[in-house]
Amino acid sequence: MKFKNHLFNLLGIRTAFAHCDIPCGIYDPISAKIAAQTVLKATMRLEAVDFSSGVTSVSQPNVIARLIHVKEEHAQQVKNELNIIWSDYFKPEHLDKYPDLHNLFWNANKLAGTTKQNVDSASARKLVEIVDEISKIFWSTKGIEYSDNVADVRFGAI
Amino acid sequence: MNNLLLFIKQFRLFNISGQSMLPILSDGDVVITTSRIDFFQRGSIIVFTHNSNKEILFVKRIIGLPTEILNCNESFENIIIDSDEIFVLGDNQLDSFDSRKYGPIKMDQVLGKIIFRVWPLNKFGLIK
Numbered sequence: 227m228k229f230k231n232h233l234f235n236l237l238g239i240r241t242a243f244a245h246c247d248i249p250c251g252i253y254d255p256i257s258a259k260i261a262a263q264t265v266l267k268a269t270m271r272l273e274a275v276d277f278s279s280g281v282t283s284v285s286q287p288n289v290i291a292r293l294i295h296v297k298e299e300h301a302q303q304v305k306n307e308l309n310i311i312w313s314d315y316f317k318p319e320h321l322d323k324y325p326d327l328h329n330l331f332w333n334a335n336k337l338a339g340t341t342k343q344n345v346d347s348a349s350a351r352k353l354v355e356i357v358d359e360i361s362k363i364f365w366s367t368k369g370i371e372y373s374d375n376v377a378d379v380r381f382g383a384i
Numbered sequence: 385m386n387n388l389l390l391f392i393k394q395f396r397l398f399n400i401s402g403q404s405m406l407p408i409l410s411d412g413d414v415v416i417t418t419s420r421i422d423f424f425q426r427g428s429i430i431v432f433t434h435n436s437n438k439e440i441l442f443v444k445r446i447i448g449l450p451t452e453i454l455n456c457n458e459s460f461e462n463i464i465i466d467s468d469e470i471f472v473l474g475d476n477q478l479d480s481f482d483s484r485k486y487g488p489i490k491m492d493q494v495l496g497k498i499i500f501r502v503w504p505l506n507k508f509g510l511i512k
Contacts, residue, residue: 234399242431242441244402244409317403319410
């Protein structure tokens with residue numbers, strides 16, 4: 227991509243935009259990634275709740291309610307963010323190069339639903355992974371190799 | 385010699401970015417334009433500048449010619465095209481930012497009509 231840009235500059239070839247939307251629409255799957263990580267963290271915290279001594283304080287159900295609310299809200303946010311990219315950014319020509327694209331988005335939506343219905347960190351982890359797969363494809367369409375090397379730091383401790 | 389230089393000067397190369405001209409033009413195509421105004425007609429695909437920033441270029445198809453009255457915007461109101469203007473649309477009309485949104489463009493914004501594709505090689509040839 228860089229070579230192509232250099233060549234165009236050298237030959238004086240300018241870019242003419244055949245815009246599909248209002249110019250400067252910004253798309254980035256990072257919002258979906260952060261929401262998916264939030265789902266995973268809320269799920270892991272829910273799984274870690276200790277009920278062995280029963281409910282001894284009103285703060286316990288309060289914490290659980292808040293974690294469930296965060297999990298529900300962010301799983302929906304994953305769906306919303308991904309579906310905008312699916313419908314507005316990706317085009318039929320991308321499908322030629324990435325024939326599994328529709329399946330990835332469909333599976334991500336299903337997984338986001340599963341993470342709402344259950345308290346299952348394995349599903350939430352898969353959701354994070356599938357958002358990463360979509361991100362890889364998204365950035366490769368722009369000629370960039372995707373990496374999220376601050377993912378673990380962002381996620382932090384449980 | 386001067387005539388030859390003038391002839392060559394009318395042609396320019398442009399790289400296409402975006403999908404609003406699918407299926408005729410795709411993202412990444414490289415095309416040649418001519419600046420000869422007598423080649424411009426309804427249906428011509430043109431490259432033109434943004435109305436306030438001349439550095440930003442767009443590609444659309446001419447639909448309405450100067451002095452015509454059109455009715456194809458979202459509010460269903462008639463649009464009167466001035467004598468120095470044209471009305472442009474993207475071919476992918478369900479997904480295009482064009483004169484329906486920003487109105488007719490001035491003729492002096494037009495840089496050229498796309499006549500030939502040089503890249504990709506499997507689509508090399510005239511563009512009608």
